[in-house]
Amino acid sequence: MLSQISPHVHILPFEEERDRPNLGYIHGEDYSMLIDAGNSPAHLKAMLGAISASDLPAPKAVLITHWHWDHTFAMHAFPGLTVAHEKTDSILGTLTEWEWTEEAMAERLRTGEECEFCDTHIKIEYGDIAEIRVVQADIVFDGSATFNLGGVTVEATPITNPHSDDGIVAFIREDRVLFAGDADTGDFYKLDGGYDSDRFHHYINEVDQIDYDTYVHGHLEPMSRAETSALRKQIEAEEL
Numbered sequence: 001m002l003s004q005i006s007p008h009v010h011i012l013p014f015e016e017e018r019d020r021p022n023l024g025y026i027h028g029e030d031y032s033m034l035i036d037a038g039n040s041p042a043h044l045k046a047m048l049g050a051i052s053a054s055d056l057p058a059p060k061a062v063l064i065t066h067w068h069w070d071h072t073f074a075m076h077a078f079p080g081l082t083v084a085h086e087k088t089d090s091i092l093g094t095l096t097e098w099e100w101t102e103e104a105m106a107e108r109l110r111t112g113e114e115c116e117f118c119d120t121h122i123k124i125e126y127g128d129i130a131e132i133r134v135v136q137a138d139i140v141f142d143g144s145a146t147f148n149l150g151g152v153t154v155e156a157t158p159i160t161n162p163h164s165d166d167g168i169v170a171f172i173r174e175d176r177v178l179f180a181g182d183a184d185t186g187d188f189y190k191l192d193g194g195y196d197s198d199r200f201h202h203y204i205n206e207v208d209q210i211d212y213d214t215y216v217h218g219h220l221e222p223m224s225r226a227e228t229s230a231l232r233k234q235i236e237a238e239e240l
């Protein structure tokens, strides 16, 4: 079920068991947009079903926060335009060549191309890994991009962060809501979930210049500004 967190913003809450992240729905007068596509066609279907059950218009576009499987593997099933930063799209391009067999997955774990946490959760989400399909975006931007949905604006900005090399944040200006992907989390691919201190400090300095009131991390409850500060203090104390 959708949860409305501001006048134009609803989310389908994250779920730990299948590693499904929060999906955002931004309700514009002219068109509506999703933030992240979901980890599988089933996840996306749950989102589209929840939107229709709330009598809201179907989204025409989806903006991707970063390339990780849980945010992108439903892109091929989205009945509209998919939008991603050039860096995200380029990494997705590499993933389109991955094979989805037990052997290929085991080999990627061995070489470090895939992380253990992702491998485990992909197998929980998908009954049949042969169904996995990765595609690149329909619309690719470099630098920043602004989407005028009618009465509400989505501003996509890349920020160097400790989680992935390609992350953008999406600021819903009128509602002062920020979707951050998983930017506060460590890097599961290169550092086994650990933090690069420089990237972490760069990120928190940059992101806090954005005038948000509500912060949506992919796998946590929406937070106030004070709560994000507390989270970062905790990360600094425990991880850096």
Ligand SMILES: [Zn+2]
Binding pocket: 066, 068, 163, 164, 182
């Ligand atoms: Zn991620």
